Amino acid sequence: xxxxxxxxxxxxxxxxxxxxxxxxxxxxxxxxxxxxxxxxxxxxxxxxxxxxxxxxxxxxxxxxxxxxxxxxxxxxxxxxxxxxxxxxxxxxxxxxxxxxxxxxxxxxxxxxxxxxxxxxxxxxxxxxxxxxxxxxxxxxxxxxxxxxxxxxxxxxxxxxxxxxxxxxxxxxxxxxxxxxxxxxxxxxxxx
Numbered sequence: 599x600x601x602x603x604x605x606x607x608x609x610x611x612x613x614x615x616x617x618x619x620x621x622x623x624x625x626x627x628x629x630x631x632x633x634x635x636x637x638x639x640x641x642x643x644x645x646x647x648x649x650x651x652x653x654x655x656x657x658x659x660x661x662x663x664x665x666x667x668x669x670x671x672x673x674x675x676x677x678x679x680x681x682x683x684x685x686x687x688x689x690x691x692x693x694x695x696x697x698x699x700x701x702x703x704x705x706x707x708x709x710x711x712x713x714x715x716x717x718x719x720x721x722x723x724x725x726x727x728x729x730x731x732x733x734x735x736x737x738x739x740x741x742x743x744x745x746x747x748x749x750x751x752x753x754x755x756x757x758x759x760x761x762x763x764x765x766x767x768x769x770x771x772x773x774x775x776x777x778x779x780x781x782x783x784x785x786x787x788x789x
Contacts, residue, residue: 641676641680643759644676644677644680644728644730645680646779647728647757647759647779647780647781648667648677648680648681648684648686648728648757649684650775650776650779650781651726651755651757651775651781652665652684652685652686654755654775654781655725655726655755659725659753662725663685664685664686664687665685665686665687665725665726666686666687666688666689666723666724666725666726667681667686667687667688667689667724667725667726667727667728668688668689668690668691668721668723668724668726668727668728669681669688669689669690669691669728669729670690670691670715670718670727670728670729670732670746671691671692671715671729671730671732672690672691672692672697672698672701672710673692673694673697673701674697674700674701674704675690675697675700675701675702675704675705675710677690677728677730678690678701678704678705678709678710679704679705681726681728682705686726688705688709689709689710689711689724690705690709690710690711691710691711691713691714691715691718692710692711692712693712693713693714693715695712698710698712715732715742716745721745721746721749721750722749722750722751723751724750724751724754725751725753725754725755726754726755726756726757727746727750727754727755727756727757728757728759729746729757729758729759730759730760731759731760731761731762736762739762739763740762740763743758743761743762743763743766744763744765746758747766747769747771747772747784750784751784752784752785752786752787753783753784753785754783754784755775755781755782755783755784756772756781756782756783756784757779757780757781758780758781758782759780761780766782770786771784771785771786771787772784772785773785
């Protein structure tokens with residue numbers, strides 16, 4: 599696919615996502631003093647990140663596919679759709695009722711849990727965890743990031759968009775897999 603064709607494809611997708619994003623933002627039940635309502639990440643960026651991870655796993659863990667993929671704060675399920683089409687076994691968590699309903703309609707109720715990030719206790723079950731910064735409050739966001747990093751299974755991959763805590767760069771448990779994409783692999787256990 600040529601770049602101009604790719605741009606047309608993503609422009610169409612982004613129009614549909616934008617339509618649902620605006621509705622989700624108007625109907626949010628989130629506490630917007632500290633949490634974001636659903637805001638879709640640029641589809642091209644999410645696509646490139648997930649494609650990179652899939653190709654990485656194909657080279658480094660081919661016998662273990664299909665790989666499990668968790669979207670924390672799944673919103674309307676747009677990232678889950680990309681991951682599912684790329685062959686991942688997808689699951690999302692979303693506590694905001696309106697976007698959660700849309701994601702469940704798109705992917706099935708068994709694929710999207712209507713639960714809070716802090717109540718979810720199965721981060722260790724997934725090969726890949728994705729998020730697009732759910733909190734605008736810095737302290738809460740950093741606490742969330744550390745919780746996910748600690749909960750990620752050994753060998754798991756983290757796609758962490760708009761990350762606030764830079765500790766991961768000094769954390770011996772993690773290796774950054776790409777110089778520009780926010781993608782890390784947990785290669786060591788607790789020390």
